[in-house]
Amino acid sequence: MLGEYPIEGRGAAEIAASVERAVGAGALEPGQSLPPMRELAVRLGVNPNTVAAAYRTLRERGVIETAGRRGSRVRAKPATTGREVLRVEVPAGGRDLSNGNPDPALLPRLAPVLAAAAREGDRRPVLYGDDPVDPDLVRIARAELDADGVPEGPLTVTSGSLDAIERILAAHLKPGDAVAVEDPGWGSVLDLVPALGLRTVPVGVDDDGPSVEDLRRVLESGARALIVTDRAQNPTGASVTASRARALRAVLREHPQTLLIEDDHGHGIVDLPLHPLAGTTRHWAVVRSASKAYGPDLRVAVLAGDPVTVDRVRGRQSLGPGWVSLLLQRAVRRLWTEGAVDRVAVAAAYGARRDALVDALAERGVVAHGRSGMNVWVPVPDETGAVARLLQAGWAVAPGARFRLNTGPAVRITVSTLTEEDIAPLADAVSAAVRPSPARVYG
DSSP: OOTTOOOOOSSHHHHHHHHHHHHHHTSSOTTOBOOOHHHHHHHHTSOHHHHHHHHHHHHHTTSEEEOGGGOEEEOSSOTTSOGGGGOOOOOTTOEEOOSOOOOGGGSOOOHHHHHHHHHHHHHSOOOTTSOSSOHHHHHHHHHHHHHTTOOOOOEEEESSHHHHHHHHHHHHOOTTOEEEEEESOOHHHHHHHHHTTOEEEEEEEETTEEOHHHHHHHHHTTOOEEEEEOSSOTTTOOOOOHHHHHHHHHHHHTOTTOEEEEEOTTTTTOOSOOOOOTTSSSEEEEEEESHHHHOTTOOOEEEEEOHHHHHHHHHHHHHTTOSOOHHHHHHHHHHHHTTOSOHHHHHHHHHHHHHHHHHHHHHTTOOOBOSSTTEEEEEOSOHHHHHHHHHHTTEEOEEGGGTOSSSOOEEEEEOTTOOHHHHHHHHHHHHHHHSOOOOOOOO
16 A cells, blocks of 8 residues: 555654655655554554544645545645646757746846845845835835725735735635635645645636636635636636626625635736726735746735735734845835836737737647736647657647646646747647547557
8 A cells, every 4th residue: 555665653743744755755656545544553553543633734734635435645736745846857959938937038137226226225224123115115016006906905015926825825714724726727826725734626717717606616615715816827828807807706795704815926017907806805915026027036026905914914924034125125116116127018028929829829720828928828638748749849848737726638838938930830849749649559
């Protein structure tokens, strides 16, 4: 059942750590069964309650799951082995379209704004006890949020959108609570939720955003929170439309206790309007990250939310890192105010590459999705085969397994660095890769 790997330990924490180490090292594989609690207790010479406590810890950590009479087994995608392990090794001379990065040519130069922010800091150094948020950054962000219809509420700053999401979930939920997530969705969120001891509940996504019926079903079944990507959804490029937003808000009004988290990471690179859902529930947050428009190393995101949510996030920050560097906050503020990025031109550049690929695939009979952002999602009959064939043709794409729970196989293609000359050969390679493998005949 467990091959050669021995589960060890005398206490619940030791037993849980032994299993988690094995899963992380690959000695226990996804889907592999664990011994019944009483059997393992006898083997280790401990009380069955000790093993029960260890298994409970592993369930809350998202490492294992319990399937009734079939016992406990390693989750298909355990939290201890992140989806980033599903990376594709790019061969020499190949093109990497798997990483989800923005086009470096469309990012601003950071040296001038960092130097100016440093000079500002030299004039008045940041000290313990100072305001942890740059007031000018808050003023600018609040004005843009107002223009986009985001409700009034306090703001704070976090180290990127994932940091914000983690802090919000931890501030409101307890282990075992269910969180509605997009499926397919951002792999980091799909890893983060179970790592916090929470349960992921999938909500289907189409080009217009999350499924209304799926959302109604999961909220009626007890989901405590919902995470939505408003625009440039990763991996599908979905963007919540006005009509879809109205329908989703209607469902949320029926469940005002739902914790709503909206990720607007596409701000600055998308030319589609924002249709926020915020304000329909008691606790909500809208998060805007600087990573896609200004560069992944600028770990700055602005978080707007209801007073309780923002206060709890600030409180947890004060117990840990304290604040996000004011140097970085001031640099981002200067990038916003000085027009370092031509948002219209950036959105148009990504849109042209994305639309060209989607159209070229359609001409070859391949269905693809990509309404906004920098990714194209291509459903395929055989994910592993498609990735392998594209690698052989010199194109590295991301396997859909990094982004999905219950949805079918697919690949994600990042269009950031594509040129006009790339479109036709890439579309030809994708078209060939998604065809079913020819049947083998053995004599």
